[in-house]
Amino acid sequence: MATDSRSTMDPVTPAAIRTGFRPGCLGREIYYFDSLESTNRLLRQAASRGAREGTVILAEEQTAGRGRLNRTWESRPGVGVYLSLLLRPRVGSGGTYLFTFLPAVATARALRAVSGLPVFIQWPNDVMLRGKKIAGILSEVRTIDGQAHEIVVGVGINVNHTPADLPAYLRDFATSLAIASGRCFSRSAVIRAFLTQMERGYELLRSGNTAAVLDEWKRLCPSHYGKPVVVTGGQTGPIRGSTRGIDEQGALLLETQDGGMERIAFGELRRVQGR
Numbered sequence: 386m387a388t389d390s391r392s393t394m395d396p397v398t399p400a401a402i403r404t405g406f407r408p409g410c411l412g413r414e415i416y417y418f419d420s421l422e423s424t425n426r427l428l429r430q431a432a433s434r435g436a437r438e439g440t441v442i443l444a445e446e447q448t449a450g451r452g453r454l455n456r457t458w459e460s461r462p463g464v465g466v467y468l469s470l471l472l473r474p475r476v477g478s479g480g481t482y483l484f485t486f487l488p489a490v491a492t493a494r495a496l497r498a499v500s501g502l503p504v505f506i507q508w509p510n511d512v513m514l515r516g517k518k519i520a521g522i523l524s525e526v527r528t529i530d531g532q533a534h535e536i537v538v539g540v541g542i543n544v545n546h547t548p549a550d551l552p553a554y555l556r557d558f559a560t561s562l563a564i565a566s567g568r569c570f571s572r573s574a575v576i577r578a579f580l581t582q583m584e585r586g587y588e589l590l591r592s593g594n595t596a597a598v599l600d601e602w603k604r605l606c607p608s609h610y611g612k613p614v615v616v617t618g619g620q621t622g623p624i625r626g627s628t629r630g631i632d633e634q635g636a637l638l639l640e641t642q643d644g645g646m647e648r649i650a651f652g653e654l655r656r657v658q659g660r
């Protein structure tokens with residue numbers, strides 16, 4: 386149950402989001418729930434029953450919010466954004482990584498627009514502020530006959546969390562707009578900005594301008610090239626090296642200390658020096 390009084394001060398209901406906002410295709414249908422296990426889970430069910438492209442599901446809190454590989458997304462009521470958005474693109478499945486890159490770009494641009502803070506992307510799906518994670522993306526793809534059929538884009542954003550709103554194990558690694566700036570932000574303004582940025586980027590992809598989205602991703606993700614990192618969570622143990630860009634499937638290229646080149650399709654950058 387959502388009990389935090391901050392929920393009523395800063396609602397994320399469809400009415401609050403639509404105030405002064407005329408959505409295009411994305412966000413024409415918005416469904417809000419006080420409490421859900423996971424917005425992605427519910428939207429995947431709705432998608433399999435034919436929900437329209439652009440459908441948005443929002444929850445005030447999630448009791449089983451999910452990250453990749455069944456990890457948990459901490460989803461406290463009153464302070465965060467927990468949103469899932471349904472896309473039905475017509476692209477070959479080779480390009481599905483773009484549907485993780487695009488929401489990361491849209492989230493970073495939206496948070497910059499709302500707060501002016503220096504939000505960056507960290508490969509593959511982390512949205513970072515001053516070295517700490519402020520948002521995460523979980524895109525789940527259903528492929529039929531080699532074509533991406535349904536993509537449920539899930540985004541969790543820490544907006545008005547104080548350190549006490551984060552579990553102890555995350556306090557050194559996670560942040561929020563409020564923690565970074567000392568101010569509170571309207572969550573519905575964050576959602577409007579995200580949907581606006583998604584609409585814009587999705588239009589670029591639909592018109593075949595993949596390069597524009599990739600360029601934006603690269604600009605917002607300076608650690609993708611020439612930065613010393615350690616990558617963990619892949620099929621082997623931690624790999625140390627220097628980033629050398631991404632390939633045409635969104636995999637990270639890493640020059641290892643012995644001069645070899647590794648292609649990393651899954652994993653995470655656990656240590657990036659600088660931003």
Ligand code: BT5
Nearest residue numbers: 423425450451452453456458459468521522539540541559
């Ligand atoms: C992600 O996974 O970052 C994707 C998170 C997606 C969450 C959204 S919320 C709406 C939609 N519905 C869902 O059920 N999910 C999506 P991953 O890269 O696996 O990162 C997960 C890790 O991030 C955890 O293991 C923690 O270390 C950390 N983490 C968990 N909650 C966090 C939070 N609120 N802020 C920052 N870091 C967090």
